[in-house]
Amino acid sequence: MSIRILLLFAALLAGTPAFAQQQPSGTPPLADELAIQALLQGNTVHGRVTIPDQRAANLIQPQGREWREFHNVTLAWVGGIAVVGMLVLLTAFYLIRGRIPIQGGRSGRTILRFDLFERTNHWMVASCFIVLALSGLNLTFGRHVLLPLIGPSAFTTVTEIGKYAHNFLAFPFTLGLLFMLLLWAKDNIPNGNDIRWLKAGGGLVGHGEPPSGRFNAGQKGIFWITVLGGALVAASGYMLIFPFFFTDIQGMQLSHMLHSIPAVLLIAVMLAHIYIGTIGMDGAVEAMTTGQVDLNWAKQHHNLWVEQELAKGRGATPPVRAKPTGGD
Amino acid sequence: MARMKFLLDSDRCIECNACVTACKNENEVPWGINRRRVVTLNDGKPGERSVSMACMHCTDAPCQAVCPVSCFYTTADAVVLHDKDLCIGCGYCFYACPFGAPQYPRIGNFGTRGKMDKCTFCAGGPQEDNSEAEFIQYGSNRLAQGKLPLCAEMCSTKALLAGDGEVIAQIYRERVVKRGYGSGAWGWRTAYRETVTI
Numbered sequence: 001m002s003i004r005i006l007l008l009f010a011a012l013l014a015g016t017p018a019f020a021q022q023q024p025s026g027t028p029p030l031a032d033e034l035a036i037q038a039l040l041q042g043n044t045v046h047g048r049v050t051i052p053d054q055r056a057a058n059l060i061q062p063q064g065r066e067w068r069e070f071h072n073v074t075l076a077w078v079g080g081i082a083v084v085g086m087l088v089l090l091t092a093f094y095l096i097r098g099r100i101p102i103q104g105g106r107s108g109r110t111i112l113r114f115d116l117f118e119r120t121n122h123w124m125v126a127s128c129f130i131v132l133a134l135s136g137l138n139l140t141f142g143r144h145v146l147l148p149l150i151g152p153s154a155f156t157t158v159t160e161i162g163k164y165a166h167n168f169l170a171f172p173f174t175l176g177l178l179f180m181l182l183l184w185a186k187d188n189i190p191n192g193n194d195i196r197w198l199k200a201g202g203g204l205v206g207h208g209e210p211p212s213g214r215f216n217a218g219q220k221g222i223f224w225i226t227v228l229g230g231a232l233v234a235a236s237g238y239m240l241i242f243p244f245f246f247t248d249i250q251g252m253q254l255s256h257m258l259h260s261i262p263a264v265l266l267i268a269v270m271l272a273h274i275y276i277g278t279i280g281m282d283g284a285v286e287a288m289t290t291g292q293v294d295l296n297w298a299k300q301h302h303n304l305w306v307e308q309e310l311a312k313g314r315g316a317t318p319p320v321r322a323k324p325t326g327g328d
Numbered sequence: 329m330a331r332m333k334f335l336l337d338s339d340r341c342i343e344c345n346a347c348v349t350a351c352k353n354e355n356e357v358p359w360g361i362n363r364r365r366v367v368t369l370n371d372g373k374p375g376e377r378s379v380s381m382a383c384m385h386c387t388d389a390p391c392q393a394v395c396p397v398s399c400f401y402t403t404a405d406a407v408v409l410h411d412k413d414l415c416i417g418c419g420y421c422f423y424a425c426p427f428g429a430p431q432y433p434r435i436g437n438f439g440t441r442g443k444m445d446k447c448t449f450c451a452g453g454p455q456e457d458n459s460e461a462e463f464i465q466y467g468s469n470r471l472a473q474g475k476l477p478l479c480a481e482m483c484s485t486k487a488l489l490a491g492d493g494e495v496i497a498q499i500y501r502e503r504v505v506k507r508g509y510g511s512g513a514w515g516w517r518t519a520y521r522e523t524v525t526i
Contacts, residue, residue: 047367047379050345053360058428059367059379060518068390068424139396139418147398152414156397160416167440243419243441253423 044250055244067253071140075257079140079264086268090275097204100281103300110292111309118183119291125176128169133267135162140260167241174234181227187214188223193304203301214305222273229266233259330492331406332449332471334480335500335524336380336514339507340487343368343378347479347488351382354450354478355467361431363447364479377511380488382479383408383429383447384519391421391430405471407449412465417441426518449490450477497524 045059114122138146138159147155194217196210202218203209215223239246239255247255278285283297298306343366351357351364364382385408392400392408399414400421419441421430432441452469455462462469470478480490489496497513504510504526513524 045369047369048371049365049367051348051362051365053362056362056365056428057367059369059381060426060515061428062426062518064390064424064426068394071394071420071424143396143398152398152411156399156414156416159397163416163418249423249428252419256423 055249058249061249063250063253067256070253070257075140075260075264078261079137079267082264082268083137083271086271090272090280094275094280099279100204102283102294102297104296106283106294107296109295110286111295111298111306112291113287113293113298114291116291119288121176121179121183122288124172125180128173128176129270131165131169132173133263133270135159135166136260136263137267138162170234170237170241173230177227177230177234180223184215184223185227188220190217190220193217194220209301211303212301212305213308214302216301218276222269225266225269229262229269232262233266236262329404329406331494332385332491333406333493333496333516333520334382334384334449334477335489335496335516337487337489337500337503338377338379338511338514339509340485341366341378341380342485342487344484346482346484347380350478350482351447354470355448356463357445357467358433361433361445363429363431363445379514380479380483381427381429381515383425383449384427384515385447385449386519387521390424390426394420394424396420401454403451405449405451407451407471409448409451409453409466410444410446411454412443412445413454415443417443419444427515447477450475493520500524501526 044061044063047057047059049057139162142155142159146158150158191213193210193212197212197217200208200210202216204218236255236259239251240259243252276284277288283294287293295306345366348362348364348366352362355363357363364380366378366380368376368378370376385406387406389400389402389408391410392398392402395410396418397414397416399412400408400410402408417432417440419430419432421444422428422432429446430444431446432444434440435442448466448469450468450470452458452462452472453466455465457472458469468478470476475481477490480488483489489499500510500513501524504524510526517523
């Protein structure tokens with residue numbers, strides 16, 4: 001830092017009268033802001049102010065231009081390609097593969113896949129995520145998509161409500177992610193089955209689905225992307241909710257970058273998750289509605305888990321007053 | 329129409345902060361909001377200089393480019409203004425602005441920002457010129473009265489110049505030639521992508 005100040009001082013000296021007097025008739029030397037900025041190596045030009053707001057002591061911050069480029073160009077392209085690209089991919093997949101049926105049809109017997117707490121927590125995170133995603137996308141794309149449709153005044157109302165919703169729903173969203181980690185982390189630890197599952201394309205492409213436990217490799221991927229990606233988005237989001245509380249202007253710009261890029265990628269991944277959980281696969285959506293899935297569906301996609309659950313049932317001690325089989 | 333600009337001659341600025349006070353008084357700017365401030369570089373060392381800085385009313389303004397609700401507009405005099413009825417207080421203009429011009433009153437929970445406030449080049453806002461509504465939201469509209477921004481008009485050493493870019497650049501050029509030195513028009517290359525050539 002002291003070297004920079006010395007260099008700045010040298011640049012300023014070049015414009016002092018003592019130097020200029022040597023050539024009074026010629027063109028005077030001009031140590032203009034560019035020369036000084038070059039010496040500062042594109043860093044913020046920082047000084048002292050007599051007002052309490054110390055952010056005002058930054059005279060020029062050239063990084064703002066890079067952030068503008070990021071916000072208007074990089075983020076718009078990455079976000080646009082991720083979201084629209086995923087929708088195109090899923091449509092193509094649906095047209096080629098169609099809805100994945102339950103092998104052998106429904107058995108009529110069900111097995112509990114997610115209990116009430118797991119389901120409630122899932123839908124808390126999911127509903128928060130949908131609002132967070134839509135209000136976030138609106139902040140980047142709304143002025144090009146929604147603004148021309150509904151006009152500036154209505155658009156401001158929608159965006160402002162979106163901003164408040166985005167800020168407040170961040171808290172239940174983070175809490176839900178924490179619950180997810182505690183509930184499901186143990187079933188999402190990668191193992192050898194995942195490699196076989198991935199090699200076989202998970203039964204999504206080609207035929208025959210390799211065996212898997214409670215969660216297959218694809219679901220484990222979704223889980224860790226949600227939890228780790230969500231943690232990154234949440235952490236950077238809290239930096240933005242409390243502006244300049246933890247960091248300075250460069251930190252705020254970086255937080256925005258670390259918030260928005262993972263967020264649009266998460267949206268793309270979640271679109272695929274929503275697809276396979278609803279229209280993409282017969283018998284899947286019940287796992288998160290009633291919690292009871294058809295036994296044939298469970299055997300087809302999670303055979304190792306079904307065996308475990310049934311073994312638990314066989315090995316369980318019946319209540320004392322239960323009648324023995326064939327007792328009546 | 330003129331192309332309005334600010335020009336700060338840092339060889340003349342004595343850090344008296346009269347421009348800051350004039351701005352606050354003329355526009356009745358609330359506490360905590362500084363549309364204009366004086367930054368001192370190399371404070372207390374040889375080569376110290378002070379620069380009075382506010383919104384520079386940039387060509388192709390970054391604030392305007394990043395605003396999610398497109399609340400900015402550029403007047404015929406090339407003054408960059410914004411509509412507070414449309415602003416949502418997201419703070420993006422502050423991240424993009426090279427000069428730290430946008431200011432926000434703090435309201436409500438967390439760091440919730442209110443409507444952005446910044447230097448209007450004493451040109452008010454989208455409301456009717458010199459109406460009560462315009463004054464409450466944006467402050468004085470001196471331009472509509474045929475006057476220039478008060479900060480520059482009040483400047484005791486005439487370090488801060490405001491007006492048509494061509495005219496103030498010419499005044500500065502004459503100064504530099506007469507006294508034999510000058511340290512350039514601060515922020516011009518960043519704001520207008522040009523500098524004052526002597």
